[in-house]
Amino acid sequence: MICFENVSKTVGSGRGAVSILNNVEVTFPAGMCVAIVGGQGSGKSTVLKMISGIDFPTRGKIRTNLDISWVASQVQLENKMTVRQNIRFLGRLAGCSDLDEFEANVRGVIDLGAKYYRSAGSLTTLERRALTVATTLTIDFDVYLFDAFPSFRGLGNQDKLEELFEKRRTDAGILFCGNRQNLAKNCDAALLLHNRQLKYYSNVEESLKDFDRIIGEEN
Amino acid sequence: MSRRSILKTQANVLFAIFFREIHRKFGDFKLGILWTLLEPMLMLSLFILIFGLKGSGAFGFVEPPLFILAAFLPFKTIFNDALKTCSKASNVKRGLATIPQVTLFDIIIGKMLISYLVGITVGLIIAILLWWLFDLDPVPDSTIEVLFTIFSMCAFGAAIGMGICMVQDIAKEIGKMFDMITFPLLILSAVIYPMTAVPEPYQSMLAWNPLVHPMEMIREYWFPKYSSPVADMVYWYSWVIGAIFFGLMLYRLRWKRVMAL
Numbered sequence: 178m179i180c181f182e183n184v185s186k187t188v189g190s191g192r193g194a195v196s197i198l199n200n201v202e203v204t205f206p207a208g209m210c211v212a213i214v215g216g217q218g219s220g221k222s223t224v225l226k227m228i229s230g231i232d233f234p235t236r237g238k239i240r241t242n243l244d245i246s247w248v249a250s251q252v253q254l255e256n257k258m259t260v261r262q263n264i265r266f267l268g269r270l271a272g273c274s275d276l277d278e279f280e281a282n283v284r285g286v287i288d289l290g291a292k293y294y295r296s297a298g299s300l301t302t303l304e305r306r307a308l309t310v311a312t313t314l315t316i317d318f319d320v321y322l323f324d325a326f327p328s329f330r331g332l333g334n335q336d337k338l339e340e341l342f343e344k345r346r347t348d349a350g351i352l353f354c355g356n357r358q359n360l361a362k363n364c365d366a367a368l369l370l371h372n373r374q375l376k377y378y379s380n381v382e383e384s385l386k387d388f389d390r391i392i393g394e395e396n
Numbered sequence: 397m398s399r400r401s402i403l404k405t406q407a408n409v410l411f412a413i414f415f416r417e418i419h420r421k422f423g424d425f426k427l428g429i430l431w432t433l434l435e436p437m438l439m440l441s442l443f444i445l446i447f448g449l450k451g452s453g454a455f456g457f458v459e460p461p462l463f464i465l466a467a468f469l470p471f472k473t474i475f476n477d478a479l480k481t482c483s484k485a486s487n488v489k490r491g492l493a494t495i496p497q498v499t500l501f502d503i504i505i506g507k508m509l510i511s512y513l514v515g516i517t518v519g520l521i522i523a524i525l526l527w528w529l530f531d532l533d534p535v536p537d538s539t540i541e542v543l544f545t546i547f548s549m550c551a552f553g554a555a556i557g558m559g560i561c562m563v564q565d566i567a568k569e570i571g572k573m574f575d576m577i578t579f580p581l582l583i584l585s586a587v588i589y590p591m592t593a594v595p596e597p598y599q600s601m602l603a604w605n606p607l608v609h610p611m612e613m614i615r616e617y618w619f620p621k622y623s624s625p626v627a628d629m630v631y632w633y634s635w636v637i638g639a640i641f642f643g644l645m646l647y648r649l650r651w652k653r654v655m656a657l
Contacts, residue, residue: 230496233652251494255416257423262415269412270497272405 179228179320180204181375184237188223197223198234199373207243207320210346210363212355214388215370221354222324224370228352229322243350248322249313250306256298260289263297264312271316279315286337287311303331307338314341321345323353326363357392360385409498413506417488436473436518443468444522447588455590457621459532463590465522466536466618467611470546471587474515475553475607476578481507482557483571486564486654493655500651504561508554512547541617549610552636555643562646565654586611591626599626606635 186198197220205211213221226232227239229248254263264283265276273279284293287307292299300308310327311334329338345351353359360367360381367384369376371391378384422431448460455463485503492498523534536542556574564571582588585607591599602608609632612624 229494231494247495247497253491253494255420255491258416258419262419266412266416269408270495272408 178204178241179207179243180240182238182240184227184234184239186220186223186227187235188220195220196373198375201237201373201375203368203375203377205366205368205377207241207350207352209365210351210353211366211368212326212353212359212364213368213370214355214357214360214384216392219370221370224368224375225322225324225352225354243319244317246313246316246318246321248324249310250324250327252309252313254297254300254305254309256296258297259295260293260297260300260308264308267312268316271318273316282315283312286315286341287334307334311338311341314338314345318349320350320352323351326353326355326359357385357388360388406502409502410506410509413488413498413503414510417506417510420488432514433518433521436477436514437521440465440468440473440518440522443472455593457590458619461526461530462532462534462619465519465526465534466614467587469515469519469522470549470614471582471585471607471611473518474511474546475549477515478508478511478550478553479557479560479574481511482554483560483564483574485557486561489655500561500655501647504554504558504647507557508550511553512550515550516543516546536618537620538617542614545610545613545617548633548636549607552606552610552639555636555639558643559639559646562643562650562654565650581607584608590615590622591624592622602626603628606632 181198181201181203184198184201185196187194187196189195213224215221223232225248227234228241229245231247252267254260255266258266261280264280268276268279289300289304289308292304297305307329310329313321327342329335329342342351353364355364355367364381367378367381367388369378369384369387369391371387376387378387418429418432422429427434444461444464447464458466482504485500485507488503488507489498489500492503526532526534560571560574584602584605586594586602591602591608591612594602603626609627609629612627613629613632615622616624616627
């Protein structure tokens with residue numbers, strides 16, 4: 178369970194201040210694929226950051242007993258270290274007990290060949306994304322965060338990545354910033370961010386209806 | 397995949413930061429991370445050579461090279477390094493901004509430990525070289541006390557560095573100012589001379605500088621023939637505890653604001 182207790186959030190200060198959440202009380206389970214949806218600039222990614230623990234509520238608390246991942250696609254690799262060192266670095270941070278086994282598991286998902294032993298700077302943007310996603314999904318978190326619904330198209334190891342993602346979707350939870358299309362296709366539940374309030378929908382159809390009504394209002 | 401306990405993970409995070417930092421600093425050098433040791437070693441050797449050859453450091457109670465080692469190792473290689481790197485810890489955290497598993501505090505502790513461990517290793521290597529090449533006896537009279545006093549200097553430097561790091565969002569000048577006072581501090585902290593060489597009334601005036609005390613304590617612990625006229629353990633450790641308290645307080649109050657830059 179992830180529990181927002183009377184959470185308010187303002188970003189920026191002075192005249193640039195924008196209120197994103199106002200006294201939000203919501204509790205939702207995270208053992209499935211949940212999309213955070215809302216209008217343009219409503220603060221979806223700020224909410225995701227707060228859940229991840231790299232941003233903080235202005236007032237109130239977010240409580241959870243779950244082990245929540247970093248936002249996979251936002252992990253920055255250190256170019257002065259090799260790919261292998263970068264992977265082991267992340268494994269150490271997450272507290273993996275057997276780094277060699279962890280390394281082998283990551284390599285089972287994504288095959289970079291000789292590049293594995295070269296500087297992380299030699300990776301292409303696509304390879305970087307595939308690597309950070311593969312590394313994150315290999316670590317046992319309870320919830321995995323994504324800033325968009327991950328698309329594995331064009332990545333060399335598409336099948337294996339998709340397989341791993343599906344596995345995590347069932348044995349753990351996924352939480353991502355989504356759009357209308359994701360709501361219709363990819364998720365099991367939704368969090369709707371509207372009017373500085375978060376509402377949890379265990380029924381996606383309902384959330385879709387509300388989403389359409391709200392976006393219709395805004396236009 | 398199984399996970400470790402919290403304490404083990406914490407130790408792992410520190411090791412990971414240690415490993416990452418030495419790679420970030422020297423990863424693309426020819427000799428690579430060997431520079432972590434080579435850089436301070438070259439600096440210390442240079443000091444020993446310059447001051448040792450000039451004969452400064454000959455104060456009667458010990459050979460000049462050992463005097464320089466016992467002064468520059470704690471002050472320059474460890475204290476100064478801890479202060480400087482800890483005050484820039486927020487830059488490191490910014491590179492890891494998306495990873496909540498590493499906090500700014502982890503990085504400060506990691507940086508402090510790097511300064512200490514690298515410094516002690518370098519000191520050990522230089523000590524062995526001095527013994528091997530020049531037949532000097534580099535083993536301190538009370539080794540544990542020397543190591544602990546050096547550690548207290550490292551913690552003092554880290555605490556001040558943490559304080560600087562926490563107020564840098566107010567004005568970048570604060571960090572620059574501390575860079576500027578490094579050299580005067582070296583002169584005023586009884587690093588290149590012992591307090592026995594300072595006449596009154598300057599002796600009592602310099603004794604207000606907290607850094608004079610660990611420098612003198614280290615000499616007392618290291619050289620059996622040296623007895624300091626001013627070393628005051630209570631005065632020094634009060635400053636250390638005060639600095640740690642102050643640094644932690646600033647951290648608690650301001651770290652979110654510093655990271656929001």
